[in-house]
Amino acid sequence: MVTNGNSVNIWCQGAQSASEYQLYFEGSFFALERPKPSRSMNKVRFFISQMTSHTAGIYTCFYQSGELWSKSSNPLKLVVTGLYDTPNLWVYPQPEVTLGENVTFFCQLKTATSKFFLLKERGSNHIQNKYGNIQAEFPMGPVTRAHRGTYRCFGSYNDYAWSFPSEPVTLLITGGVENSSLAPTDPTSSLDYWEFDLSTNESGLQKDSAFWDHTTQNLIRIGLACIILITLVWLLTEDWLSKRKDHEEANRLTNWECRRRWRMQHYFEEEQRNAISMMELKATPGAL
Known part of the structure; x- marks a missing residue:
């Protein structure tokens, strides 16, 4: 943690x-x-x-x-811990019990949560977890000397983002010789290190x-897709510019042809008028 x-x-x-x-x-x-x-x-x-x-x-x-x-x-x-409020932890019937007595831990978090975790400091086994809205119970069964120690609990909405730890509760086991048939029903552990x-x-x-490296492969795919997209845009742009140039050239040629035809027509009309004028002058004797 x-x-x-x-x-x-x-x-x-x-x-x-x-x-x-x-x-x-x-x-x-x-x-x-x-x-x-x-x-x-x-x-x-x-x-x-x-x-x-x-x-x-x-x-x-x-x-x-x-x-x-x-x-x-x-x-x-x-x-990661320290993301929500601090839960309360207590043990029933009491923190000091006799060997073989049934014990239950209770963890309560006023801020509604979905899961609770119970840890034993300097433990060596897995962490207990229970589902609950505001409170969860952790029955330990008949306790053995392996159960004695200091416990804390956490609340969480998922398995990896936990609340602040509760105040520690130390379970003391008293009594005579331990019965070898009494084994911890669900021992706990601690994960308190940062390396x-x-x-x-x-x-x-x-x-x-x-x-x-899947990320590298994805980046290569994205890069290739970008190259293809840029190439397509470039080709489309070139095609559009080429068509635009052809269109402008066609318009220019059309305008030039129109002007040429107009000049030719104007020239022929002028020649025709001059010819008519000459013919009229020849047909009039007094004009000589």
Whole structure:
């Protein structure tokens, strides 16, 4: 778990021959790092400067060796806390019970939520979760000495964005010799750290296209589509300009032809008038 606003280091470890590491978030490309020659070639750090609800979720990493990509690392689930109000946690019948007694934790958040989580500090197993609107119950069953410890609870609308932690409640177990048949029904754990490691399997190098950088492939497709679109626009523009030029040339030739014909007609008319005038002069004797 990481408090909202805190920074996080995620380490991805692969092979000495690795040339590139890629971090994926919720199945999509998130970041890329290349090993620095001055450092170990089989490990890189991905830095998240500020954890928010948008960066909380499941992370995996891959590395590239030559033309091959590794299999995915085991998933890392990052939870961000401090996003909602603070819930209340209490235990029934009381914080101090005898060995084998039934115990139930109650977590309540006045701001309506959909899921509650119960964690045991310095635990070693999974986190308990229950659905509820304002309150959830966590029955522990007959308690053993493994149940003793300090607990906190959280409220949430999803698995990776949690509320502030409740005040701690310490469960004390008293009584005689523990019955070996009494085992914890649902033990809890804590994930209170801010540096995480992801390891990939060197023997799992594959050439499967599913392991290539999907984001790069998408960018290549988008780039090709843009080039095709630009080419089409250019061709259409060239065609339009060519047609416009032909049209203007045709108009120019038409205008020139009209002017030429007008001049020729005007010339013939003028010649005809001159010829008529000459004929009239010849036909009139007194004019000589």
